[in-house]
Amino acid sequence: QVQLVESGGGLVQAGGSLRLACVASGLSFNTYAMGWWRQAAGKEREFVAAISRMNHTPYYGDSVKGRFTISRDNAKNTLYLHMHNLIADYTAVSFCAEYSGSSYYSLEMVSDWGQGTQVTVSS
Numbered sequence: 050q051v052q053l054v055e056s057g058g059g060l061v062q063a064g065g066s067l068r069l070a071c072v073a074s075g076l077s078f079n080t081y082a083m084g085w086w087r088q089a090a091g092k093e094r095e096f097v098a099a100i101s102r103m104n105h106t107p108y109y110g111d112s113v114k115g116r117f118t119i120s121r122d123n124a125k126n127t128l129y130l131h132m133h134n135l136i137a138d139y140t141a142v143s144f145c146a147e148y149s150g151s152s153y154y155s156l157e158m159v160s161d162w163g164q165g166t167q168v169t170v171s172s
Contacts, residue, residue, distance in 0.1 A: 051075040051161045053145040058166030063137045065170075071128040071145030071163055079103075079123040082148040084159070085130045087168075089141040097143070098130060099153035108153050137172035 057069040069085065084099030098119040099108045107119050118131040128145060145163035152158045 053163035055145045055163045055166040058168045060169045066133045069130040073126045078126040083128045084146045086144045087141040096154050135170045137170045139170050
């Protein structure tokens with residue numbers, strides 16, 4: 050059974066930084082592309098970033114390019130998201146995602162989700 054457990058969320062002031070982590074179990078972590086999505090209250094889930102399984106090629110949503118960095122440590126079965134220069138509008142629950150395919154911007158390509166971690170940005 051696949052388990053994705055996020056950590057690192059919290060309250061931060063606008064302009065600040067956070068690092069999210071997602072520890073995976075129950076899967077061969079290095080054989081899957083992984084990603085991060087976010088969902089603000091009352092809104093649809095939105096793509097944030099993804100990273101390929103072998104070359105670790107990153108992909109980002111337009112709103113976070115240049116401010117966020119996604120990375121992975123296959124030896125530790127862990128996915129990271131470094132978030133810098135956070136804006137108040139970013140407040141949302143952040144979800145770790147495991148992909149079944151390579152269309153990283155598509156919700157339908159996600160096969161498993163973590164439980165989410167709350168990121169709150171105060172203005």
